[in-house]
Amino acid sequence: MARTYAVANQKGGVGKTTTAINLGAYLAASGRKVLLVDMDPQANATSGLGFDKAEVSPSIYEVLMGQAKLAEAILLTNRVGLDLAPSSIGLAGAEVEMVSLMAREQRLRRALQTIANRYDYILVDCPPSLGLLTLNSLTAADGVIIPVQCEYLALEGVGQLVSTVNLVRDNLNSRLRIVGLLMTMYDSRTNLSQQVVDEVCNHFPQLIFRSIVPRSVRLSEAPSYGKSILDYDPASKGAQAYKSLADELITRD
């Protein structure tokens, strides 16, 4: 049975998509079968793996609306072992459309159950909000991976997200747990990065991953080639950090 992990943080630009794509690629490279689900209307995980969000059909939108089966939406990526359930422009309207649907928070969970036996890991890339798309992801997940950018403004939201996860566990999904906090865009030239890491270590010592992702321009270049960092520049510091994260996750599991 697959382990389903949501990659979530309502703070924007903290490295959710970058983590979902690259962790997915290294888990696949280690021989696991991985499905990446793009639950963000921006569809950055979809385009970051080389697909055009305006052309994919069906997408996760049709699956959530009950108009297509998840198996019909799944695409094979260039990285063997890493499949993608793509996002599309239609997903932008899903939040409002789902408000009045029955069991609106459960739609992704039910869809994932139909294909869970084919995968070892399912990673869900979430949008930067705590609306119905993120709630669907948290309800479907066994655990949450929370990227935390090494910046002051990113610190503020971690507490809010931890309490949201607790709310979801109490009301919608009793098995949900926090798998770990991943420090991202660590810049060793500034004091700020280390201050933020120290602050997170103080508040959540049990939850922080050992792997820390450094700021690395190679990570931000890779999606423009439709590739993960593993296929773009495996020798880079960013690639090594995501490889070490995949190893850490596999060891924990």
Place this chain on the structure above:
Amino acid sequence: MARTYAVANQKGGVGKTTTAINLGAYLAASGRKVLLVDMDPQANATSGLGFDKAEVSPSIYEVLMGQAKLAEAILLTNRVGLDLAPSSIGLAGAEVEMVSLMAREQRLRRALQTIANRYDYILVDCPPSLGLLTLNSLTAADGVIIPVQCEYLALEGVGQLVSTVNLVRDNLNSRLRIVGLLMTMYDSRTNLSQQVVDEVCNHFPQLIFRSIVPRSVRLSEAPSYGKSILDYDPASKGAQAYKSLADELITRD
């Protein structure tokens, strides 16, 4: 009468809050009366100016719900001439609560009309989504300032935002126009930044601001002191970029 500008982009972490705070500070320093409205449940503009989102009351949430007048929610900041209508944790629930309210997109516009004669500029910091909070901001605004991070993934969303602005102009607010695209976090050591600037110049030559905000750690340190960059480090490159943006805006107006 105040000019109302929404600072919006559904892509996360592109510099919306940093732009709203610092552009606001420099407009105030030039003698204009400025109101900053924090429409993001993360309340980064509120904490970035030194306030605690858990303690402010009433906040913009009570104003949108019709439980308080906007004038009652306005706070004076340390920067003379810059006032703040703060966000609070309650705002996180507003998107779902507003779906069933009458004239749900117009609530901010109506609130701003009650105080518009006291200000020269009203800047609205938006969350990283195109939900009801951003729609309220676009419906209330005369124009939209779109921060665009000098990164590949940030390029993808600009087209989608431009078409959303056109939809809002056609259906909710006929005066809405794009004031400009502000390139942010420009890193002169990488080719990627220049490639992104060139791409935006090619697609939207009329819309791009001359001022470009460089990546500068001083900008990301300032909010941890509850200060704008003008009050934290006015000699920094980031400060000079926001001063030049304020001058550009004043000249255009």
